[in-house]
Amino acid sequence: MKNMKTRSLALLLCNVSIIAMVLVPFTFMVHVPEAQAATITAYCDGTAASPVVPTDAPGGSELDEGSWTTSDNVTFLNGNNDGYCVLDKEIDVASVTIGNGLADGFDYAFLTHAAAGWDNDPTGGFDMQGVLISTSGNFTIYAGNGISADSKGCVGAGTYNGYGPNGSNVCTLGATGYGPGFNSTGKGVAGAGHGGAGGAGSSANGTGAYYGSNTAPILFGSSGGNVTSAALGGSGGGLVRLDVSGSFTHNGSITADGGDGGVVDVGDKAAGGGSGGSIYVTVVGAFAGSTGTFSADGGAGANDDAQDGGGGGGGRVSLNYGSSTFSGLGSEDFTVTGGTATGTAVAGDLGTVYVKDTTASAVTIYHGFTYDSDFSETTWTVDSSATGQYCDGASDATPSITVSGALTLAGTLDCTHASVTGFDTAAGTSVTLSSLTYTMNATAAGGVPRYLDNE
Numbered sequence: 001m002k003n004m005k006t007r008s009l010a011l012l013l014c015n016v017s018i019i020a021m022v023l024v025p026f027t028f029m030v031h032v033p034e035a036q037a038a039t040i041t042a043y044c045d046g047t048a049a050s051p052v053v054p055t056d057a058p059g060g061s062e063l064d065e066g067s068w069t070t071s072d073n074v075t076f077l078n079g080n081n082d083g084y085c086v087l088d089k090e091i092d093v094a095s096v097t098i099g100n101g102l103a104d105g106f107d108y109a110f111l112t113h114a115a116a117g118w119d120n121d122p123t124g125g126f127d128m129q130g131v132l133i134s135t136s137g138n139f140t141i142y143a144g145n146g147i148s149a150d151s152k153g154c155v156g157a158g159t160y161n162g163y164g165p166n167g168s169n170v171c172t173l174g175a176t177g178y179g180p181g182f183n184s185t186g187k188g189v190a191g192a193g194h195g196g197a198g199g200a201g202s203s204a205n206g207t208g209a210y211y212g213s214n215t216a217p218i219l220f221g222s223s224g225g226n227v228t229s230a231a232l233g234g235s236g237g238g239l240v241r242l243d244v245s246g247s248f249t250h251n252g253s254i255t256a257d258g259g260d261g262g263v264v265d266v267g268d269k270a271a272g273g274g275s276g277g278s279i280y281v282t283v284v285g286a287f288a289g290s291t292g293t294f295s296a297d298g299g300a301g302a303n304d305d306a307q308d309g310g311g312g313g314g315g316r317v318s319l320n321y322g323s324s325t326f327s328g329l330g331s332e333d334f335t336v337t338g339g340t341a342t343g344t345a346v347a348g349d350l351g352t353v354y355v356k357d358t359t360a361s362a363v364t365i366y367h368g369f370t371y372d373s374d375f376s377e378t379t380w381t382v383d384s385s386a387t388g389q390y391c392d393g394a395s396d397a398t399p400s401i402t403v404s405g406a407l408t409l410a411g412t413l414d415c416t417h418a419s420v421t422g423f424d425t426a427a428g429t430s431v432t433l434s435s436l437t438y439t440m441n442a443t444a445a446g447g448v449p450r451y452l453d454n455e
Contacts, residue, residue, distance in 0.1 A: 038072045043079030044109045048148070051084035051112050065089040070136055073097075076145075077106040084110045084148075087131055095137040098252065099145030111147045113238055115155050116171050116220045129169075130220075130239025130278075138246035139283075143291055146253035151299075152238025153220030153277045154192075156262070159183045162192050162208070162223035162233040162272070169219055169239070177275060179233050179310070180206040181225030185267035188307030188345055189225035191298060192236060192258065194275035195336055195351025196368060196388055199301060199310030201225065201272055202344045208275060208313060210392075214354050214370050217278035217316035224261045224272030224299065224312055231269035234259035234299035234339075237277025237315050247285040248321070250292030254279055257295055258339060261309040263302035270307040273299030273339035276315025276351050287321035290328065294319070298339035298348035311339030314351025314368065314388070322359050329355075331366045331385035350388030365389070371399035371415075371423065379405040384434065386411030393419030393441075400424040410434040416441050 042054035042063055053062045058079035066089045068074060075097040076085060099107045113131045131147055133139070141147070154163040154171035160183040164175035179192040182205060190207045191198030195217075198208030205225070212219045221236025237256035242248070256277030263270050276296035296315025301308055314336035331353075338348025353366040361378035368388025372395035380403050382389070389411060391399055397419050401407060407427035413436065415423050420441045425431065 040068065040072050040074045042074060042076050042085065044076055044083045044085035045079040045081055046084040046086065047082045048084055051086035053088065054085045055079060065091055068093050070094060075100070076109045076111060078109045082110070083108050084112060086112055086114055088114065090129060090132040092134045095135050095139065095246070096133055097140045098147070099142035101142040103144065107142065108144045110145065112149060113152055115152050115235065116238065130241060132241045134243040136245045138249070139242060139244045140249045141252035141292065143251040146255070147240050149238025149240050149256040149277055151235040151257070151259035151274065153236030153258070153274065154223045155235045156223040156226060156232035156259070156271070156274065158226055159229045160226055162225050164192070164211070164222035165220045171220065176211040177208050177222035179208045179223065179225035179272035179312070181227060181233065181271070183228055185228065185269060186307065187227045188270040188302070188304065188309050189227055189272050191261070191272035191301055191310035191312040191339055191348045192222035192224045192233065192275040193313040194221050194236065194277070195296070195316040196298070196313035196338055196349025198224065198272060198275060198298070198313045199338065199341050199346030199348045201270065201301065201310040202308045207310065208272070210313060210370065212278065212316055214316060214352050215318055217280050217318055219278055221256065221258050221275040221277040221312070221315050223274050224301070224309065227269035227271055230267070231262040231264045231271040231302065233271045234261045234274035234312060236274040237296055239277055240279045242281045244281070244283045244285070248281070248283040248287050250287070250289040253293050253295070255295040256315055257297045258299035258312040258315070260299045260339070261302035263304050265304060268304050268306040270302035270304040270309040272309045273301045273312030273348060275312040275348065276336055278315060279317045281319050283321040285322055287319070287324045287326050289326050292326070293333050295335045296351055297335055297337045298351070300339045301341040301345050303342045308341060308343040308345035310345045311341045311348035313348040314338050316352045318354045320356045320358050324357065331383050334366050336367050352388070372396055374400045374402070376402045379403055379407070381408045382410045384410045389413040391415035391417055391420045391423055393417035398422040398424060402426045404428040406430045406432070408432040408434060409436045412437045414439050
């Protein structure tokens with residue numbers, strides 16, 4: 001028995017030792033290579049009407065923008081045809097360059113995005129984003145190159161009313177901004193609205209309303225009114241959103257214009273123009289260049305022998321930078337013009353342009369602006385080109401501007417909205433009224449037209 005106990009004890013100790021060996025931890029050294037910065041050249045082989053995904057060589061294999069990392073430096077060049085690339089993913093990289101500035105066969109490249117579509121065809125390959133690019137470094141657009149989101153917003157479709165973007169930027173019937181239409185012949189219908197209202201058609205069936213943000217515009221332009229399914233309204237302009245942590249050198253073009261309304265002479269059908277889209281640029285570093293332009297114009301209303309479509313309203317542009325060395329920045333570098341109209345139809349209203357030096361908290365307004373809340377900055381300067389300013393009483397009955405420095409007001413300011421009861425201003429140093437035309441709701445302030453308060 002004693003020997004048996006001894007053997008059992010020995011066996012137990014042996015088992016314990018085995019278990020102990022199994023429980024001893026092991027450390028494995030795994031080498032994970034660091035991500036290396038890559039220089040990527042993306043070639044654009046498409047046309048304006050048929051842009052294609054970027055390729056690794058002219059006529060080469062498609063590139064996957066989704067595989068690009070925040071360490072990559074990407075240059076877009078003209079590969080073939082008109083040099084248009086369609087971006088189907090959001091891009092977040094180290095730097096972006098469009099063109100090479102050499103005016104050779106590889107220069108003159110353009111980026112765009114797919115059309116936004118409409119809600120009854122969500123699987124049709126339509127884009128719900130826009131051209132969305134973020135860089136941790138610099139962004140450069142050479143002369144003759146650019147980003148074009150023309151007619152890439154809510155597309156003209158259906159049999160009567162146009163489409164507008166909802167709060168999620170999905171184009172739907174009935175969303176604010178659409179151009180009212182008719183499902184019958186012999187009509188000239190309205191343009192779509194966005195930064196400015198759309199113009200009425202010759203059949204005077206209403207207009208497309210304004211919507212969206214002055215300071216951070218991210219919504220597509222709306223499509224103009226249709227006359228049956230034969231004459232479709234112009235598509236709205238698309239969306240360009242650039243977020244640049246370095247410097248932005250802009251000598252090319254960035255556009256998000258609305259499309260023109262369609263016309264069918266048989267049955268006298270004249271559709272409305274699409275509204276301009278959104279261009280929203282934020283630059284942490286310096287904004288540089290000398291010839292760069294921004295455009296979010298409305299599309300023209302159709303011109304028929306007997307009927308005419310209304311013009312689309314201009315879109316919205318917001319440019320924000322930490323500093324600027326751009327040569328001669330002024331109203332001529334931005335266009336948000338309403339689409340034209342003929343006959344008894346009405347042109348679209350001007351859109352809005354908001355420019356801010358974020359370091360100095362200094363705002364400049366060109367062409368138009370929607371006063372829909374209380375604004376507070378160091379300085380606020382309205383350029384004489386701003387003939388499309390208005391108060392949005394539906395959002396704020398008493399909008400205001402408060403600055404700690406100088407306030408300069410010019411152009412045309414319309415505060416006749418029925419809900420507006422006042423427009424207040426307060427400046428820390430000076431107030432300058434430079435040929436300002438100002439109109440207030442006649443029933444405001446107890447029935448007395450109210451002038452600007454500078455206290």
